[in-house]
Amino acid sequence: MKLITSVGPNPRMVRMFMAEKGIELPLETIDIVKGNASRTPEHIKKNPMGGSPVLELDNGSYLSEITVICEYLDEKFPGGNLIGANAEERGEARMWTRRVDLNICEPMLNGFRYAEGIKLFQNRFRCLPEAADGLKAVGQDNLGKLNEWMAGKQWIAGNRFTIADILLFCWLDFLKGVGQSISADHKNVQAWFDRVAARPSVAATAG
Numbered sequence: 001m002k003l004i005t006s007v008g009p010n011p012r013m014v015r016m017f018m019a020e021k022g023i024e025l026p027l028e029t030i031d032i033v034k035g036n037a038s039r040t041p042e043h044i045k046k047n048p049m050g051g052s053p054v055l056e057l058d059n060g061s062y063l064s065e066i067t068v069i070c071e072y073l074d075e076k077f078p079g080g081n082l083i084g085a086n087a088e089e090r091g092e093a094r095m096w097t098r099r100v101d102l103n104i105c106e107p108m109l110n111g112f113r114y115a116e117g118i119k120l121f122q123n124r125f126r127c128l129p130e131a132a133d134g135l136k137a138v139g140q141d142n143l144g145k146l147n148e149w150m151a152g153k154q155w156i157a158g159n160r161f162t163i164a165d166i167l168l169f170c171w172l173d174f175l176k177g178v179g180q181s182i183s184a185d186h187k188n189v190q191a192w193f194d195r196v197a198a199r200p201s202v203a204a205t206a207g
């Protein structure tokens with residue numbers, strides 16, 4: 001098994017999940033910026049959508065989509081409780097992962113891709129520069145809803161650190177560097193962010 005990885009919040013999320021579980025795999029780092037390596041014909045054979053990361057399996061097939069890769073690794077390397085120990089816990093963690101992904105991560109990242117990142121992305125897929133500001137605002141609105149939910153809570157899903165925390169942390173840590181910081185009003189989210197930032201898996205996967 002091998003993880004094809006690169007810069008960016010998507011591959012970092014998988015590496016942070018692996019670090020939390022103590023999984024070590026061979027890594028192949030590709031240059032998705034200057035090298036355009038996430039869009040070559042060879043890479044598209046592994047991931048028809050383009051993009052990084054991709055997990056190469058021992059049977060020669062490939063998995064992409066970060067939450068799917070994490071679910072697969074969780075099954076292959078039992079231990080820890082980042083998704084859930086029973087159906088109820090898994091349901092709760094998956095529900096929050098999907099909420100965070102669809103309502104916060106996707107709009108905010110597309111807001112970046114269609115504005116600050118447009119030079120990199122405009123030849124890779126359709127970009128909607130006119131939508132960028134609105135998407136950033138949608139993400140912030142939903143971060144505000146999460147801020148209310150987080151009052152008095154340590155972690156996003158239930159009372160344990162899960163895949164949902166890893167996902168959102170990797171996005172917000174990336175987005176703060178490209179002009180989408182956590183609003184000063186979102187104090188509960190900021191306190192949660194600082195809690196996650198102190199975990200060894202964050203330092204181990206920085207950069």
Ligand SMILES: N[C@@H](CCC(=O)N[C@@H](CS)C(=O)NCC(=O)O)C(=O)O
Nearest residue numbers: 008009010032038051052053065066
């Ligand atoms: N939905 C995909 C998104 C992957 C993705 O967009 N990865 C970014 C890095 S953060 C990338 O490869 N960007 C360059 C490109 O799309 O060519 C996933 O879950 O893995």
